Amino acid sequence: MTRISRLFATLKQNHQKGLIAYLTAGDPTPERTPALVEALERGGADLIELGVPFSDPIADGPVIQKSSQVALSHGAHVGSALEMARAIRARVDLPIVAMTYANPILRFGAERFASEAAASGVDGVIITDTPPEELPGMWAPLRAAGLATILLVTPLTRADRFERILRDASGYVYVVSRTGVTGAGEAARGLDELLLDLKTRTRLPVAVGFGIETPKHVRAYRGKADGVVVGSALVRRVDEAGPASAPAVAAAFLKSLSEAC
């Protein structure tokens, strides 16, 4: 059993939702990232999505764009993000999912990325701009290295794509609550139906992300999803707090959400 499947099995037993927390590797600095993840764990995070910064994050809103720029300005890249993952793995037992775009992985080399990510204690990957149809040559080594390939479903995904997505998805299914880029915003109409529909199609856990910021948002998915993802709302608080206060602020913020899980 993988760390990710163990996590969701335990959560299910306890009738709880998982709290998935996104952080950009290298924001505020590469040195501070591992300690920040530790703080997230203290705040109740169940799984970490570790963003590997890319220069042109077209699926991200202003908060994560800015965070990526901060990380890049400190020289963060795929290799250093994997080093950060290794340091994080030495401190916590949470599942770690690397989240990035196709180009940095291709440049690093898909096979090399797969083996080094697995060796660094990474459990899964999300490649935001790569649907399952593209680059079978990239997905295959990731699977072979035992990494979960987490795919997205959105309110605009037509039913004819579900089968393809669910065939290649592992770990969990990431349901995007609305159209658009990462950040604040109301969930789309029809999201509840989408979540119900997915439950009939897959046994994989389903996590909802985009626009999650308050305990009320978290509670809205009670009984409908197995996890919620908090990204921009967390990153914004980390950036506003400044490097020294970030761990305490992030932990307190997550605690408020975790209690609603």
Next chain:
Amino acid sequence: MAKWSEQYPDATGHFGSYGGRFVAETLMSPLDELARVYDEARQDPSFQAELAELLRNFVGRPTPLTFAGRLTEAWGGARVYLKREDLCHTGAHKINNTLGQGLLTRRMGKPRVIAETGAGQHGVATATVCALLGLRCEVYMGEEDMRRQSPNVFRMRLMGATVHGVSSGSRTLKDAINEAMRDWSANVGHTHYILGSVLGPDPFPRMVRDFQAVIGRELRAQALERTGKLPDCIVACVGGGSNAIGAFFEFIDEPAVRMVGVEAGGFGIETGKHAARFTDPSVGVLHGTRTHVLQDEHGLIRETHSVSAGLDYPAVGPEHSLLFEAGRVEYKAVSDEEALSAFSEICRIEGIIPALESAHAVAYARTLARELGKDRTLVINLSGRGDKDLDIVSGQLLKV
């Protein structure tokens, strides 16, 4: 051998190993839908008839093929002809595509259009078509480009478009595309993104190519009529690559026709400040497509430089990548300085003020004309006119 046009792209939008759809899941079903609507429209005689009518009576097509007698004489080589896309309404080839996609937007029943623009020519062409068809128009443009191409910002606003300045990254075309794609992924239900070049996820590269291919079709007929044969060589500038594909596409399966794409050499290849993707070729994924891209060792996209905003872009259309790999088109780079010198020359001796983008093609044409020799014909695709560039050029030429 199967014809290029029938082979590429394949059913999944790939040109060999290039192209495809590298987008977030949100855009996958909308792209399926766009491809379906486009394929229907393509086969629909009424769509094609309306497009042809507008190209003729609104854009002013066919554009002339002008014999450049004085350039021919000055260069002392091949007979030089100019395919005059600069004479299109709005001043560049861009409107061939925006008109097609504008009609498609109306067919999809979407009331709002967004576009990116670099030099502003595509933004102006989009704003124009939106005014013509009664569509709401918003254009994303890098702040650096808004500064250096300010006449075009004013033109867009005159025609009722909203221009959003983009302040991220290098504040140029790449960043404008990032922002347009973000907008589109949020508003795709009621918005069509009129992408301005043969870039982006499928179906854009083939759709934009098809709308621009009118250039090459006209050129074939005009060359046959005027010279009794196909051109020996065609040269075009390549930013994203839409005017070049438009001119080349008709001739890809004509092995006797040599084709040359000219990229922006900026301050010079050796300075690293350029937009010449094929000089030290490296394949990557940017803006939804797998193609040649300027990137660093970590896969981060590099900043580019060109005096011409329309060529100042780190990636290139995926079909160009395949044409490069297949050796079917040669790609060369021309520096800012060479482009500016060609700009002055063609102004002075032909009475034509070209866009700085097109001036890159003119600059390399001089080399080609001599290489080809007399009795050969060389066609320069003069993709746009230079009114928008007068401020830049006066500044630059004063420096030189």
